[in-house]
Amino acid sequence: MARFLDVHPVDPQPRTIAQAVALLREDGLLAYPTDSGYALGIQLGNRDGLARIKRLRDLDDRHHFTLVCRDFAQLGQLVKLDNAAFRAVKSATPGPYTFILPATSEVPKRLMHPKKRTVGVRIPEHPVVQALLEELGEPLLSSTLLLPGETEPMTDGWTVKEALDHQLDAVLDSGECGQEPTTVVDFSEGYPEVTRVGAGDPERFA
Numbered sequence: 001m002a003r004f005l006d007v008h009p010v011d012p013q014p015r016t017i018a019q020a021v022a023l024l025r026e027d028g029l030l031a032y033p034t035d036s037g038y039a040l041g042i043q044l045g046n047r048d049g050l051a052r053i054k055r056l057r058d059l060d061d062r063h064h065f066t067l068v069c070r071d072f073a074q075l076g077q078l079v080k081l082d083n084a085a086f087r088a089v090k091s092a093t094p095g096p097y098t099f100i101l102p103a104t105s106e107v108p109k110r111l112m113h114p115k116k117r118t119v120g121v122r123i124p125e126h127p128v129v130q131a132l133l134e135e136l137g138e139p140l141l142s143s144t145l146l147l148p149g150e151t152e153p154m155t156d157g158w159t160v161k162e163a164l165d166h167q168l169d170a171v172l173d174s175g176e177c178g179q180e181p182t183t184v185v186d187f188s189e190g191y192p193e194v195t196r197v198g199a200g201d202p203e204r205f206a
Contacts, residue, residue, distance in 0.1 A: 037153025096199035
């Protein structure tokens with residue numbers, strides 16, 4: 001059964017955040033709230049956790065996983081940004097956007113798109129995620145908690161626990177969170193292409 005960790009949505013308790021991070025460091029699989037629905041998170045080196053997310057979400061190797069970053073400096077170590085992409089991404093973060101960009105050598109190859117050598121990156125605005133990332137000290141490998149056949153991510157911690165109790169190690173709950181997934185902007189061809197319209201305004205990349 002998954003542990004249920006209750007945390008304040010605006011001022012998350014350090015002890016609870018530390019418990020969640022300890023679980024991540026023990027190769028646990030965590031469901032956590034973001035500004036765009038719930039997500040599944042693991043440490044970058046957690047190979048078993050990656051396989052578990054793929055099974056849970058029925059994903060193939062071409063799926064873009066997301067590296068959730070604390071700030072723009074951390075994001076900049078993981079992806080290659082030309083001047084136009086730099087300005088566009090910096091102005092839209094933190095916020096409900098995921099950016100597909102060429103990965104740097106800092107990113108393990110198994111996390112990149114097998115042909116394009118790209119990876120998804122994002123900087124959420126949610127205080128709970130920021131607290132998690134601060135305590136963890138590195139990006140979180142993440143995937144939207146969008147179950148097979150569903151069109152919207154899960155948004156309530158207790159519902160997540162009831163549905164996936166035996167497939168997760170813990171659920172971090174801070175009440176209702178954002179209901180729309182992120183807007184996805186692909187820069188892999190050198191220009192912005194909106195590939196999914198979500199919570200973030202796509203017009204800024206038109």
